[in-house]
Amino acid sequence: MAVAAVAKTERNESGIARVLEQLGERFGDRLQTGQSLREQHGHTTTYIPNQAPDGVFFPESVEEVQEAVRVCAEHRVPVIPFGVGSSLEGHVNAPAGGICLDMSRMNRVLAVNQEDLDCTVEPGITREELNHYLRDTGLFFPIDPGANASLGGMAATRASGTNAVRYGTMRENVLSVTAVMPDGRAVTTARRARKSSAGYDLTRLLVGSEGTLGVISALTLRLYGIPQAISGGVCPFPSVEAACQAVITTIQMGIPVARMELVNALGMQAINRYSKLDYPESPCLFLEFHGTDAGVAEQAELFGEIAGEFSGGPFNWAREAEERQKLWKARHDFYWAGFTLRPGTKALATDVCVPISRLAECIVETEADIAETGLIAPIVGHVGDGNFHVTVLMDMEDKEEITRAEGFVSRLNRRALAMEGTCTGEHGIGQGKMRYLEEEHGAEGVDVMRAIKKALDPLNIMNPGKIIGIEGE
Amino acid sequence: MAVAAVAKTERNESGIARVLEQLGERFGDRLQTGQSLREQHGHTTTYIPNQAPDGVFFPESVEEVQEAVRVCAEHRVPVIPFGVGSSLEGHVNAPAGGICLDMSRMNRVLAVNQEDLDCTVEPGITREELNHYLRDTGLFFPIDPGANASLGGMAATRASGTNAVRYGTMRENVLSVTAVMPDGRAVTTARRARKSSAGYDLTRLLVGSEGTLGVISALTLRLYGIPQAISGGVCPFPSVEAACQAVITTIQMGIPVARMELVNALGMQAINRYSKLDYPESPCLFLEFHGTDAGVAEQAELFGEIAGEFSGGPFNWAREAEERQKLWKARHDFYWAGFTLRPGTKALATDVCVPISRLAECIVETEADIAETGLIAPIVGHVGDGNFHVTVLMDMEDKEEITRAEGFVSRLNRRALAMEGTCTGEHGIGQGKMRYLEEEHGAEGVDVMRAIKKALDPLNIMNPGKIIGIEGE
Known part of the structure; x- marks a missing residue:
């Protein structure tokens, strides 16, 4: 060529x-x-x-x-x-x-089609702005990366978040984009139909292309009805492994859990400190169930049985909406909470995702690696998807520490690849992970x-x- | 270029x-x-x-x-x-x-990862062969086009079927493909992780590419646990419009129905004749609910209330697994059943898909068009997705009839496009729909x-x- x-x-x-x-x-x-x-x-x-x-x-x-x-x-x-x-x-x-x-400045909602459970927005609107706009419709958009990101950026990086285990990622929830291509022409990749077999899937090609193929200038998104009932809370476990086993069993039993997030013991310390909470400082799962009243009760009961099998509990229920908002705000603020463990540092975020059968093994090996390497690095994870983040807090004045941290990240990414996983579940490649792309996809794929x-x-x-x-x- | x-x-x-x-x-x-x-x-x-x-x-x-x-x-x-x-x-x-x-001859199952709810197969295996192979694992693969198609072909055409309203299409259920590219190199598009943001989404580019970019030579697929409880049956309605309104309400209420298929009155005649059944010969919805015992009962009750609002019923329940198999076999054989209405003809299949708010309007206008054009053309549809098929039965000796039928199809496709829909929900473009691709995607998209x-x-x-x-x- x-x-x-x-x-x-x-x-x-x-x-x-x-x-x-x-x-x-x-x-x-x-x-x-x-x-x-x-x-x-x-x-x-x-x-x-x-x-x-x-x-x-x-x-x-x-x-x-x-x-x-x-x-x-x-x-x-x-x-x-x-x-x-x-x-x-x-x-x-x-x-x-x-x-x-x-x-x-391109942050308007262009259309909400309530009957079709979709909306079309400009790319600059943030996820919180969109959900605020939708609040009277009974609908919501579930994808929630930690930051209050823009929808255009979320599509460009194929973002997900805590709800992906039930609602999918931006890959599943963008119906169409309008992108300005490098020659200045605008392409709208699909109609509003829920599915289509009409030619190459340009929507999915642009979602995750990180601005390297075109500028996403409008998006049509799937929306969902706000569930009749929501329940959730925090459940401590004696070990990360026990928590992961509970996750694996929950997924395998097909319980349609909406959110299932792991925070390790160090991460719980950071969350308690930053968000002024007093959760147990052992590995915890943050959970949420969506459905009808009966459905949510059934899911919670089934999960309770599974947690018990792996010595988890007692479950701290967040019964009121306000309490739940506080819980998930604390989870979303995790990136910032990390810095309470080591003020004045910078964070090196990681983002591996592995098949769920390998999750416990991957996290346990990674915790051991963190300890051996001598790093301060709490872990949180969208564990229902097999995705977890180690946030390495680095003293930017200490070159040796940065080298050690980079060595750790390299081992972590290769560990995930060796377990048939990916170096990035939701953050994207950008500049930081280019070196892993060929290891993941082979020279042919790249x-x-x-x-x-x-x-x-x-x-x-x-x-x-x-x-x-x-x-x- | x-x-x-x-x-x-x-x-x-x-x-x-x-x-x-x-x-x-x-x-x-x-x-x-x-x-x-x-x-x-x-x-x-x-x-x-x-x-x-x-x-x-x-x-x-x-x-x-x-x-x-x-x-x-x-x-x-x-x-x-x-x-x-x-x-x-x-x-x-x-x-x-x-x-x-x-x-x-490439029809082997290469791996089943029960814990991860996925499997890797060669492309020649058919959907029935795969589900037969999986029968002892408690898992199944839900995508079911009418034919007992091969998984490779289903991926190549981005196929779906009756379960798509709950489980998605091949777009959502292919985790990865190995494709032989035009230069003879083999590319595996993704690892087994449930999600990834590592570079362009080559999986989704190849799914639906109809063999024009590479030869799909292996696939990794999502599997699902066979639901604890399944119930379903057939519910007649006084009109296609009433049936569609019931569908729209069901989707909007977020009832997680697994299958929701419309057959119009002429279609019911064909099904009864071909499959030796005696369903009411008015517009019917074929339904199936998946979940726990309590969940399925709740879904069925909610649907019953909706059907009642639109004068639907009485619901014919298929309580036994065998009875349900017979029901869905009849639905899958629809293509062949059509010919009982006019033996010796050939079928011109259509495949429009519209936003669900436009579904009733689109089908009602289409039925009127069929009547005016003087065609024999039953309708079935994956209406939960907004997708329906008109099967035009043509006497291939009658050139004038073929011209009339082609005119009808052209109007149907344009009707769907005007309603923000697609000319093909699941069959693909192939040779037959090339003329509509630019109308759908614009010159820029093509x-x-x-x-x-x-x-x-x-x-x-x-x-x-x-x-x-x-x-x-």
């Missing part, structure tokens, strides 16, 4: 200057170039160094996204889409400079991805330097 | 002769060239004319598929994968000749598909002349 047209990720200074000039003339102060704002739009949430874009443009419509992409394409300048900047793998960094498209990237973005202007390396990067 | 390398779908006689010679030398009588066998491997299940391949090869391993694809690539000869030949849109026709890969096709299959050897036209076709 010809690669001559593929731009390298070296900075194209003259192109960048002309793009800044043209966008500035056209959009005035909706193009911002101040250093502090640019740095806020580079990578900020983990230890990966910040690489700021040269300008930040705030589009207000699909047409404006198209216009900006066309100007960037003309001058071969990178385009980096930006939601709220909560991604964890350097997705919004600008290694070769370029223009950040901050989608925050070559197929690269061929698609080159075919759709021959100038390599769409979020270059993420997911896969193109010659010259 | 350069298109010089893209082969036309004219017959490449010298290449075909050399491929037949090489494969014959290498594989002996596993390459067959007899006319009758070749014609059985061209399109046989609808009125689209048969276009037989030049040879039929029966591979027995991924490596043999690779070998055959490499020989075909060397001589630029088409490769047409074949499961059981039950697809409905000419997918297995060979418009430019070439080699059919009949996957029927151009993106074509760019992917050209990037991955620059010689256009993979099932050419299906889904999208490449220059020269």
